[in-house]
Amino acid sequence: MKEQLSRNIGLYRREKGLTQEELAQSVGVTYQAVSKWENAQTMPELALLPDLSRTLGVSIDKLLGYVSQDKPMTIYEEEYQTDSYYWGTEPNEACYQVLQAMPPTKRLRLIDIGCGEGKDAVFFARNGYAVTAFDITDAGVEKTRRLAERVGVHVDVFKADILQYRFEEPYDIVFSSGVLHYMKPELREEIFANYKRYTAPNGLHVFNVFVNKPFIAPPPEKEPHAYKWHSGELLAHYRDWLIEDSAELVFDCHSSGVPHQHAMATVMARKVEGTALVGSNRH
Structure with a gap:
Protein backbone atom coordinates (compact mmCIF):
# COMPACT_ATOMS: atom_id res chain seq x y z
CA MET A 1 0.00 0.00 0.00
CA LYS A 2 2.87 2.38 0.75
CA GLU A 3 4.23 2.34 -2.80
CA GLN A 4 0.72 2.54 -4.30
CA LEU A 5 -0.16 5.55 -2.14
CA SER A 6 3.10 7.30 -3.00
CA ARG A 7 2.50 6.80 -6.74
CA ASN A 8 -1.08 8.01 -6.50
CA ILE A 9 -0.20 11.18 -4.59
CA GLY A 10 2.28 12.13 -7.32
CA LEU A 11 -0.07 11.06 -10.12
CA TYR A 12 -3.13 12.99 -8.92
CA ARG A 13 -1.04 16.01 -7.90
CA ARG A 14 0.31 16.28 -11.44
CA GLU A 15 -3.15 15.75 -12.92
CA LYS A 16 -4.37 18.69 -10.82
CA GLY A 17 -1.43 20.79 -12.02
CA LEU A 18 -0.11 21.32 -8.47
CA THR A 19 3.50 21.62 -7.40
CA GLN A 20 4.70 19.75 -4.34
CA GLU A 21 4.84 23.07 -2.50
CA GLU A 22 1.24 23.96 -3.44
CA LEU A 23 -0.01 20.57 -2.26
CA ALA A 24 1.98 20.95 0.95
CA GLN A 25 0.46 24.38 1.66
CA SER A 26 -3.04 23.03 1.00
CA VAL A 27 -2.77 20.24 3.57
CA GLY A 28 -0.53 22.07 6.06
CA VAL A 29 2.79 20.26 5.74
CA THR A 30 6.21 21.08 4.30
CA TYR A 31 7.04 20.39 0.66
CA GLN A 32 9.79 18.08 1.94
CA ALA A 33 7.06 15.94 3.52
CA VAL A 34 5.23 15.71 0.18
CA SER A 35 8.48 14.77 -1.54
CA LYS A 36 9.02 11.95 0.97
CA TRP A 37 5.46 10.71 0.43
CA GLU A 38 5.94 10.57 -3.32
CA ASN A 39 9.27 8.75 -2.96
CA ALA A 40 7.71 6.22 -0.56
CA GLN A 41 10.08 7.24 2.22
CA THR A 42 7.22 8.05 4.58
CA MET A 43 3.42 7.92 4.55
CA PRO A 44 1.02 10.77 5.36
CA GLU A 45 -0.67 10.62 8.74
CA LEU A 46 -4.16 9.13 8.73
CA ALA A 47 -5.69 12.47 9.76
CA LEU A 48 -4.33 14.08 6.57
CA LEU A 49 -6.09 11.70 4.17
CA PRO A 50 -9.39 13.66 4.04
CA ASP A 51 -7.51 16.89 3.19
CA LEU A 52 -5.42 15.09 0.56
CA SER A 53 -8.58 13.57 -0.90
CA ARG A 54 -10.31 16.95 -1.19
CA THR A 55 -7.26 18.73 -2.61
CA LEU A 56 -6.51 16.04 -5.19
CA GLY A 57 -10.16 15.54 -6.11
CA VAL A 58 -10.25 11.76 -5.59
CA SER A 59 -11.79 9.53 -2.96
CA ILE A 60 -9.66 8.15 -0.13
CA ASP A 61 -10.24 4.64 -1.50
CA LYS A 62 -8.92 5.68 -4.90
CA LEU A 63 -5.98 7.46 -3.29
CA LEU A 64 -5.09 4.24 -1.46
CA GLY A 65 -5.30 2.26 -4.69
CA TYR A 66 -8.71 0.66 -4.36
CA VAL A 67 -10.92 0.67 -7.45
CA SER A 68 -13.93 2.94 -7.09
CA GLN A 69 -17.21 1.03 -6.87
CA ASP A 70 -19.55 3.97 -7.44
CA LYS A 71 -19.58 4.01 -11.25
CA PRO A 72 -18.65 1.60 -14.04
CA MET A 73 -15.34 2.35 -15.74
CA THR A 74 -16.19 0.29 -18.81
CA ILE A 75 -19.32 -0.47 -20.78
Missing part, protein backbone atom coordinates in the same frame (compact mmCIF):
# COMPACT_ATOMS: atom_id res chain seq x y z
CA TYR A 76 -18.59 -4.18 -20.32
CA GLU A 77 -19.37 -4.10 -16.61
CA GLU A 78 -23.03 -4.70 -17.48
CA GLU A 79 -22.33 -7.05 -20.40
CA TYR A 80 -20.41 -9.42 -18.13
CA GLN A 81 -23.37 -9.79 -15.77
CA THR A 82 -24.94 -12.46 -17.99
CA ASP A 83 -24.23 -16.19 -17.70
CA SER A 84 -22.98 -16.38 -21.28
CA TYR A 85 -19.48 -15.25 -22.19
CA TYR A 86 -19.61 -12.00 -24.18
CA TRP A 87 -16.29 -12.71 -25.95
CA GLY A 88 -16.75 -16.48 -25.99
CA THR A 89 -14.23 -18.87 -24.45
CA GLU A 90 -11.86 -19.42 -27.39
CA PRO A 91 -8.45 -17.77 -26.86
CA ASN A 92 -7.16 -14.84 -28.86
CA GLU A 93 -4.85 -15.78 -31.75
CA ALA A 94 -2.00 -13.97 -29.97
CA CYS A 95 -2.13 -16.64 -27.26
CA TYR A 96 -0.82 -19.18 -29.74
CA GLN A 97 2.03 -16.82 -30.61
CA VAL A 98 3.01 -16.76 -26.94
CA LEU A 99 2.85 -20.55 -26.75
CA GLN A 100 5.15 -20.85 -29.74
CA ALA A 101 7.57 -18.06 -28.78
CA MET A 102 7.94 -19.00 -25.11
CA PRO A 103 6.55 -22.48 -24.33
CA PRO A 104 6.29 -23.39 -20.63
CA THR A 105 9.10 -25.94 -20.59
CA LYS A 106 9.83 -24.56 -17.12
CA ARG A 107 7.71 -22.57 -14.68
CA LEU A 108 6.90 -19.27 -16.37
CA ARG A 109 4.97 -16.47 -14.71
CA LEU A 110 2.47 -14.73 -16.98
CA ILE A 111 0.21 -11.77 -16.24
CA ASP A 112 -2.89 -10.95 -18.29
CA ILE A 113 -3.68 -7.22 -18.07
CA GLY A 114 -7.42 -6.61 -18.35
CA CYS A 115 -8.42 -10.26 -18.56
CA GLY A 116 -12.13 -9.60 -19.16
CA GLU A 117 -14.03 -12.84 -18.61
CA GLY A 118 -10.83 -14.87 -18.52
CA LYS A 119 -10.71 -16.80 -21.81
CA ASP A 120 -7.03 -16.00 -22.49
CA ALA A 121 -5.90 -16.30 -18.87
CA VAL A 122 -7.54 -19.72 -18.55
CA PHE A 123 -6.02 -20.86 -21.86
CA PHE A 124 -2.55 -19.98 -20.57
CA ALA A 125 -3.19 -21.78 -17.27
CA ARG A 126 -4.41 -24.87 -19.12
CA ASN A 127 -1.16 -24.91 -21.06
CA GLY A 128 1.06 -24.84 -17.98
CA TYR A 129 1.82 -21.18 -17.27
CA ALA A 130 1.58 -19.75 -13.74
CA VAL A 131 -1.07 -17.13 -14.47
CA THR A 132 -1.92 -13.89 -12.72
CA ALA A 133 -4.72 -11.76 -14.15
CA PHE A 134 -6.68 -8.65 -13.29
CA ASP A 135 -9.68 -6.76 -14.58
CA ILE A 136 -11.58 -3.67 -13.49
CA THR A 137 -14.98 -5.39 -13.56
CA ASP A 138 -16.29 -7.45 -10.64
CA ALA A 139 -18.27 -9.64 -13.04
CA GLY A 140 -15.21 -10.28 -15.21
CA VAL A 141 -13.11 -11.34 -12.22
CA GLU A 142 -15.85 -13.68 -11.00
CA LYS A 143 -16.37 -15.21 -14.45
CA THR A 144 -12.61 -15.76 -14.80
CA ARG A 145 -12.65 -17.67 -11.52
CA ARG A 146 -15.63 -19.75 -12.61
CA LEU A 147 -14.12 -20.55 -16.01
CA ALA A 148 -10.85 -21.62 -14.38
CA GLU A 149 -12.70 -23.84 -11.91
CA ARG A 150 -14.77 -25.36 -14.70
CA VAL A 151 -11.66 -26.56 -16.57
CA GLY A 152 -9.71 -27.45 -13.42
CA VAL A 153 -6.92 -24.85 -13.43
CA HIS A 154 -5.86 -22.03 -11.13
CA VAL A 155 -5.68 -18.35 -12.12
CA ASP A 156 -4.67 -15.80 -9.52
CA VAL A 157 -7.25 -13.20 -10.54
CA PHE A 158 -8.12 -9.96 -8.79
CA LYS A 159 -9.77 -6.60 -9.40
CA ALA A 160 -7.57 -3.62 -10.31
CA ASP A 161 -7.54 -0.49 -12.46
CA ILE A 162 -4.96 -0.38 -15.26
CA LEU A 163 -4.38 3.32 -14.50
CA GLN A 164 -3.45 2.62 -10.89
CA TYR A 165 -2.05 -0.88 -10.66
CA ARG A 166 1.72 -1.29 -10.95
CA PHE A 167 3.85 -4.42 -10.91
CA GLU A 168 5.91 -5.07 -7.81
CA GLU A 169 7.29 -8.48 -8.78
CA PRO A 170 8.74 -9.83 -12.03
CA TYR A 171 6.91 -11.75 -14.75
CA ASP A 172 8.27 -13.77 -17.65
CA ILE A 173 5.39 -12.85 -19.97
CA VAL A 174 3.21 -9.74 -19.95
CA PHE A 175 0.10 -10.08 -22.10
CA SER A 176 -2.83 -7.81 -22.92
CA SER A 177 -5.41 -7.84 -25.68
CA GLY A 178 -7.99 -5.15 -26.42
CA VAL A 179 -7.42 -3.25 -23.18
CA LEU A 180 -4.60 -0.73 -23.46
CA HIS A 181 -6.88 1.96 -24.94
CA TYR A 182 -8.05 2.55 -21.36
CA MET A 183 -4.55 3.82 -20.57
CA LYS A 184 -4.42 7.62 -20.58
CA PRO A 185 -1.77 8.95 -23.02
CA GLU A 186 0.02 10.97 -20.34
CA LEU A 187 0.50 7.83 -18.19
CA ARG A 188 1.74 5.45 -20.86
CA GLU A 189 5.46 6.16 -20.54
CA GLU A 190 5.42 5.65 -16.78
CA ILE A 191 3.24 2.53 -16.90
CA PHE A 192 5.29 0.88 -19.65
CA ALA A 193 8.49 1.65 -17.74
CA ASN A 194 7.01 -0.23 -14.80
CA TYR A 195 5.99 -3.20 -16.96
CA LYS A 196 9.42 -3.35 -18.57
CA ARG A 197 11.27 -3.02 -15.30
CA TYR A 198 9.38 -5.95 -13.80
CA THR A 199 9.93 -8.25 -16.74
CA ALA A 200 12.45 -11.03 -16.22
CA PRO A 201 15.51 -11.23 -18.50
CA ASN A 202 14.53 -12.80 -21.83
CA GLY A 203 10.91 -12.07 -20.95
CA LEU A 204 8.20 -11.34 -23.48
CA HIS A 205 5.58 -8.62 -23.96
CA VAL A 206 2.65 -9.37 -26.27
CA PHE A 207 0.27 -6.44 -26.70
CA ASN A 208 -2.23 -4.98 -29.11
CA VAL A 209 -3.85 -1.55 -29.21
CA PHE A 210 -6.59 0.12 -31.22
CA VAL A 211 -5.11 2.84 -33.42
CA ASN A 212 -6.81 5.91 -34.82
CA LYS A 213 -7.33 5.97 -38.59
CA PRO A 214 -9.29 8.75 -40.34
CA PHE A 215 -10.80 6.33 -42.86
CA ILE A 216 -12.38 4.11 -40.18
CA ALA A 217 -15.60 5.29 -38.53
CA PRO A 218 -15.78 5.37 -34.71
CA PRO A 219 -17.08 2.08 -33.23
CA PRO A 220 -20.75 1.92 -32.17
CA GLU A 221 -19.79 1.32 -28.54
CA LYS A 222 -19.49 4.60 -26.67
CA GLU A 223 -16.48 4.17 -24.40
CA PRO A 224 -16.20 7.21 -22.09
CA HIS A 225 -12.77 6.19 -20.76
CA ALA A 226 -11.09 5.02 -23.97
CA TYR A 227 -8.11 6.74 -25.60
CA LYS A 228 -6.93 5.55 -29.02
CA TRP A 229 -3.30 5.12 -29.92
CA HIS A 230 -1.45 6.35 -33.00
CA SER A 231 0.39 4.22 -35.55
CA GLY A 232 3.89 3.46 -34.33
CA GLU A 233 3.23 4.60 -30.77
CA LEU A 234 3.16 1.12 -29.23
CA LEU A 235 6.28 0.02 -31.09
CA ALA A 236 8.18 3.11 -29.88
CA HIS A 237 8.03 1.85 -26.30
CA TYR A 238 10.26 -1.06 -27.35
CA ARG A 239 13.09 0.72 -29.15
CA ASP A 240 15.53 -0.86 -26.65
CA TRP A 241 14.05 -4.39 -26.91
CA LEU A 242 14.20 -7.09 -29.57
CA ILE A 243 11.10 -6.81 -31.77
CA GLU A 244 10.06 -10.34 -32.69
CA ASP A 245 6.81 -9.39 -34.42
CA SER A 246 4.94 -6.19 -35.22
CA ALA A 247 2.00 -5.46 -37.47
CA GLU A 248 -0.91 -3.15 -38.13
CA LEU A 249 -4.19 -4.50 -39.46
CA VAL A 250 -7.80 -3.59 -40.12
CA PHE A 251 -10.47 -6.13 -39.23
CA ASP A 252 -14.24 -6.51 -39.15
CA CYS A 253 -16.05 -6.70 -35.81
CA HIS A 254 -19.62 -7.57 -34.79
CA SER A 255 -19.22 -7.45 -31.01
CA SER A 256 -22.05 -4.94 -30.52
CA GLY A 257 -24.38 -6.50 -33.07
CA VAL A 258 -23.54 -3.65 -35.46
CA PRO A 259 -20.96 -4.44 -38.17
CA HIS A 260 -17.95 -2.12 -37.91
CA GLN A 261 -14.16 -2.10 -38.28
CA HIS A 262 -11.13 -1.54 -36.09
CA ALA A 263 -7.52 -0.73 -36.85
CA MET A 264 -5.11 -2.45 -34.51
CA ALA A 265 -1.35 -2.43 -33.94
CA THR A 266 0.35 -5.48 -32.45
CA VAL A 267 3.78 -6.09 -31.00
CA MET A 268 5.75 -9.00 -29.61
CA ALA A 269 8.95 -7.77 -27.98
CA ARG A 270 11.61 -9.54 -25.95
CA LYS A 271 13.80 -8.19 -23.17
CA VAL A 272 17.15 -9.54 -24.32
CA GLU A 273 18.99 -11.28 -21.52
CA GLY A 274 21.62 -9.02 -19.98
CA THR A 275 19.66 -5.81 -20.58
CA ALA A 276 19.63 -3.65 -17.44
CA LEU A 277 16.30 -3.26 -15.69
CA VAL A 278 14.60 0.02 -16.63
CA GLY A 279 15.04 2.49 -13.81
CA SER A 280 17.60 0.37 -11.95
CA ASN A 281 21.12 1.31 -10.90
CA ARG A 282 22.77 -1.56 -12.76
CA HIS A 283 25.54 -0.75 -15.23
